[in-house]
C-alpha cells in the first residue's frame with residue numbers, strides 16, 4: 001500500500017491557492033452611493049417595464065463584447081450617454097459592461113479573471129477594476145448590463161447592475177438558473193449555442209422559482225442561500241447551430257414556446273453572435289430586420305442587444321504590441337458611427353410603432 005500526503009489527495013492538481021478579499025471588503029472600499037443605488041433600481045424598474053410592455057420603448061443593451069481597458073470603456077460610456085439622452089423617448093439604453101467571458105474551449109476569460117490579459121489571473125485587481133468601472137458608469141446615469149458567469153463574483157458587483165444575462169453556454173446549468181433566481185435585476189436567458197430555445201425557456205421557468213443553494217455571504221463565509229425566484233427573466237434569441245433565429249418565423253415560434261410554458265411573451269434579439277455569424281458588418285442588417293418586424297407590429301420584441309465599441313472589428317492581444325484603443329479583444333464589434341446609425345434606426349421603429357398605437361401619424 002502506498003502512503004500519500006493529504007495535499008496530494010485533496011489538491012493534486014491545484015498548484016496555488018491565493019486569498020481573495022471578501023465581497024464586504026470590496027463594497028466598503030468602493031461603496032455604491034445612495035443616489036447611484038437609486039438609479040440602479042430605477043434602471044431595473046425601467047427594464048422590467050419595457051419587458052412587461054408598460055414602458056413602450058425598445059430596450060437596447062449595447063456595448064463592447066468585453067471590457068479589457070476601463071479608459072476606453074469610459075470614453076464609450078460618455079458617448080453612449082449622449083445618445084441615450086438623445087433617444088430617451090424611444091429607447092431605453094443599457095450599456096453592456098461584460099467582464100466575464102464564457103469560452104467554447106479556451107481563451108481570455110475577461111477582465112475579472114485576468115485583468116493583465118497575460119494569464120497571471122490577478123482576480124483581486126480584476127474585481128476591484130470591474131467594480132470601480134461599474135460605479136463610474138452608473139454614476140453617469142447609464143444603467144449597466146453584465147453576464148453573470150462565476151456565481152461567486154455576483155456578490156462583488158450585482159448591486160451596481162440593472163440588467164443581467166445568463167449566456168448560451170451556461171443556460172442549461174442548474175447552478176446558473178439558481179443564481180438568476182436570487183438576482184435583483186431582470187435577467188436575459190440566451191438560447192443554446194446549437195440553436196435550441198427550449199433550455200432557455202426552461203431556465204426562465206426554473207429561475208422564477210425559489211431555490212436553496214450553497215454560496216457565500218457578504219463576509220465571504222460559506223452560506224446556504226434561500227432565493228425568492230426572479231419573475232423578470234426573459235428570452236434572448238442569439239441564433240446558433242450555424243443559423244440565425246431573429247426572423248419572423250423563429251420569433252413567432254419562440255413566443256409560442258414561451259406562452260406554452262406559461263411565461264410572459266416578450267423577448268430580446270441579440271443582433272450579434274449566431275444571428276450575425278459573428279460578422280460585425282452584419283449586425284446593422286440584423287438590426288434592420290428586427291426594426292422592420294417591430295414596425296410590422298410584432299409586439300413580442302422588447303428590444304435588442306448590440307456588440308459595439310469605439311473602433312470596428314477585433315484584435316488579438318500580442319506580446320510587446322500595443323493594443324488599438326477602443327477595439328474589442330474578443331468578438332468583433334460595430335464601430336461607433338455605425339452604432340449611432342443603428343440606434344437611430346431602432347429609435348425610428350420604436351417611434352413609428354408607438355405613434356401607430358396611439359393613432360398619431362405626425
Ligand SMILES: O=C[C@H](O)[C@H](O)COP(=O)(O)O
Nearest residue numbers: 101102103104105107330331
Ligand atoms: O461573446 C464572446 C464569445 O462569443 C464567447 O465568449 C465565446 O467565444 P469563443 O467561442 O471564441 O470561446
Ligand SMILES: C=C(OP(=O)(O)O)C(=O)O
Nearest residue numbers: 102167168169190238273
Ligand atoms: C458570450 C456571449 O453571448 P452568448 O452567450 O450568446 O454566446 C456574450 O454576449 O458575450
